Amino acid sequence: MSFRKRNIGLSTGGDRAAPVSAAAQPQQLASAASAPESTPGVRPSPDDGRPTTSTGTPSLDNILAGHGGLPIGKTLLVEENGTTDFAGALLRYYAAEGVVQDHRVHVVGMPEQWGRSLPGLIGPADAVDDKQDKRKGERMKIAWRYERLGEFGAGIAGSRVPTATPGEQAQPTAEGSPDKRPAFCHAFDLTKRLTHPSIANLNYIPLAPSNEPLLTTVHKKLDAAITSSPSSTVHRIVIPSLLNPTIYPPESCQPDSVLPFLHSLRALLNRPGVRATAMITIPLSLFPRASGLVRWMELISDGVIELCPFPHSADALATSGAATSHEEPPQGMLKTHRLPVLHERGGGSDQKVGQDWAFTLSRRRFEIKPFSLPPAEGDKEGQDGAASGAMPKKADLEF
């Protein structure tokens, strides 16, 4: 029952955005209509109309407190336990999305090889979704009311970009043919390499020693790069593995070095006229969440999510963890400690707060979905029941 409620919230959130922006923000709609190509990859939030941009991961966009993306001017801190690099995959999607959308992407502390390893573009996130085709072919199996809920992975992101799905085509779109609308989020293939004309525009900010504190230099370079570019540019700041001692010198993990840097970064993103977002990852194995320093980094960030990968030995759990044979086993848990805008305002009203999330990284996507322990092995009846009744979402996804 709870699942259904949430799903309705999701899809109506997407539908509602158009009338809201039309009624309450005429100037914004006008500007969006007049120059839609000037802001590719930016769209108003269905929640309150603030501009958001995609993280490159549709299911991550969908858990960001109903905004369907990362609001402009916000930072997202991605923490990861253990030695895996799922957070790095999220960063690559984020950077690749920026490249594809012609955003200016600033990469801190990484060599140019990092940019060459960005995942290859498949297409707009929904159009190339292989499940989309499957769904079209086997539509008869799905109860009508479930189909309206939309696919979970698409959620708001999907409903905003018109696709060939009949339920959404029925909804009249304001501007022209759906194909002319730029996609908000794209799908990427981790095994391929991104080739895009604007990939050369990646701005690498090296961690070169100078007579200044290192992070001060980084901030100055970021500041200069952002202020010197036209104000219509949308920026993405990518900071992989902040404070990792193999990249950063040991003195940068002093609070009086890293916290002013994050504070200045926050100030930069909040500056009027600057349109930028930032995604930062940090290894929790080296800097545990229980330490005061990390807590302050979280307090300065707008959004905090934590990745807890399952140990490899959990394969047994994982194989049985898939509710159906089609579903890939989850590779870890994802916790949202703080969501942009929502918690700043007091928190709580988001329908998905407190939900347990699991993530799965496959070749083509990083998928986040609600985590639930599966019915016991061999409990055929329970599995059937879960698939048909209690979990419309899974049914929606998998038939």
Next chain:
Amino acid sequence: MAPTNTSHRQTHNLLLISKLLSLRDTASPLALVLDSLEQPATPLIKEYIRRAKLSKVHITFVAFETLQPLEGVDAFVAARKKSPLEIVRAVNAAHTNVSTSGPVRRRLILIDAINPLLHARRTDAHFNISSFLSSFLMPQSPTASKVEASLVVTFHQDVPSPPPPSPYTPSPLSMLTYLATTIVRLHSFSHILAQKAARDRSLVPPVFGLEEEQDGVLLGRLDKPVGNDSAQGVVLELEHRRKSGRGVLEWYILPPASHYPRQYAKEIVTLLDDHPLYRPPQEPSFGAGEEEPESTFELRLTDRQRRDREGVVLPYFDAQQGDGPGEGGRILYDMGEEDDFDEEEDEI
């Protein structure tokens, strides 16, 4: 405990606290008040001021964290941004113009919190808490008349101390407790009651506030339910070192200030053990302890019956006579006529 013993302890210890709080005979030159967020020292400090006013003692208040002078204070020294030496000078100056004009009065110096000074960066490595405190008690110049001064220092126990400059130096708290002649630990009465109630049921005593170690909780104190205001008050755990070296440890309770008039001269502090809520008077006394519940049955034994009962030799006594190993556990039973012995079933 014998009743005479209790009443002796009562009068003796009440005299002691009265002497200490009223600063009579300079019984304790340095009193250390250890408070916490759960029970701040404000009520006790106000009680000190009230009594000092009654006995016309000159009060100097050294404020490290207070902005507004408390009522009844004669001299208010703001210690903000001052070095220890400046503070000592200011405190002494506050008294000199008084002592030159009028008759020599005893003085009370209150320090509202010593923690900021211990934390401050401006206190260099040569800062010594003991010389700092004793400089208040010493006469500032040889010519000045000796003034009997008492020092009451508050220390917040729950404020973490910075790491000591050297790993071998004692912590400030142990230094202060070593120097102090009187140590008063403050507890909230309602917490003491709650912990006692739990202990009486052999439960783990509850903890409050910071000790809860809960995210976002600094204070745990909540007002008692309306109408139960008798649980207000401050519990003082007093540790006093006499000049003879003997130590006294006693628990007292200071009732809230609204319960007595300001000019009330009699002792208002009582022993915690005498408080009706802590030790309810209907608690069974020594003799009544063996009383059994009344019943329609006669459950008691007469003396003769009891003697008979004690005379009974129970079987296991016999067994313990011990005729060697293996003999002890036998069941001695003589088969009677009414016993229907079944060979197959009961193999004894």
Next chain:
Amino acid sequence: MPTQPPLPPLLAPYVTALPTSSLTVLSTVLGAQGNWLTLRYLYAALNASTASDATFSLSGDNNNNDGKKQKVVLVSFLRGWEFWRSEAKRLGLDLARLTDKRQFAFIDGLSELFSSPRTTPTTETAHPPLPSQPALRGGPIPQRTVLPTRSAPGPIPARGPQPTTPRPVAAVPPPSAPPAPREVGGPVTRLHWSSKGAAALDSLEKDIAAVVAQLKAAATAEDASEVLLLLDQPDLLLAATGPSKDVGATEMSEWVMGLQQYVDATVMTLAADLPLIHNASAAGHQMATPLETEHAAFAIGSAHRAHMVMQLRDLDTGAARDVSGVLRVSKGGAWGQSDNVDTNGGREEREVLYFVQRDGGVSVFGRGE
């Protein structure tokens, strides 16, 4: 429009009529931020008409500021003008207009605290807009047209240095105010961390004191000159500078005390997350970092100095859909220091739940209600 009253009745006694020279500590955690409560203090002070018709009656003899409007100075170290402006708008407060009317002043501790402005390095004259910017930005591009601005036009980016467009504030100076040079760059004062330790703190104090003095000077006869100071997360200063820059808990406390002397009441937001408070406690199993020790000393020490401590935290049982968090109101260490205990009626300790709605309205209710 908020369906809830801007000031929930249960909350009203705590956010109005703060005692003179009192400190109120508002402790928050990562998942339960206190901005909504800060806004309630703001609202109660600036919009006193609603505060006075509340059901409780405070026989204030020395602090009869209920029913009288207060001026507010908001110093924010983690959030910018845009956030406070838009959130206050949901409560019906037009901060830009109130700034013009000299009832409110915003001091920006975010924008340039650690990143020194590129043109004017001194702290006092740092308020004119940055002249290098228009050239760098490439001329008068209509910068914000594509951003959705939810409010009516006005001084929208009131802290935005946009010298190409004439600022309404600068164009129409309020007649009552002396033409201070500070006003050239807009109504917002920005703080700068200059160099080290005590000197830097002193200069911050001077900047804030100047703003407070301006507000007080602008007071007219019918207008109260009482000023409420809202300090939003000054503990960031401590965390981001720390003992290596000669800033410790004592220095921070003294800094706050210094600010308290300029104003009538102070509300301060602090982080009270578990790692920041308890790692330094004696029960800690490991060596606490200086950051943790100093933060805990500052936060707990401030609670000792506080009149009331409003503690926000997450729900103990995990997140819920209709509850944002728990608010525990406790008497601080300085409770009862001044002798007007009677005027504190209505402010008893309690623990309530709160829920921040999507529209910004807040409902406050007891458990089980």
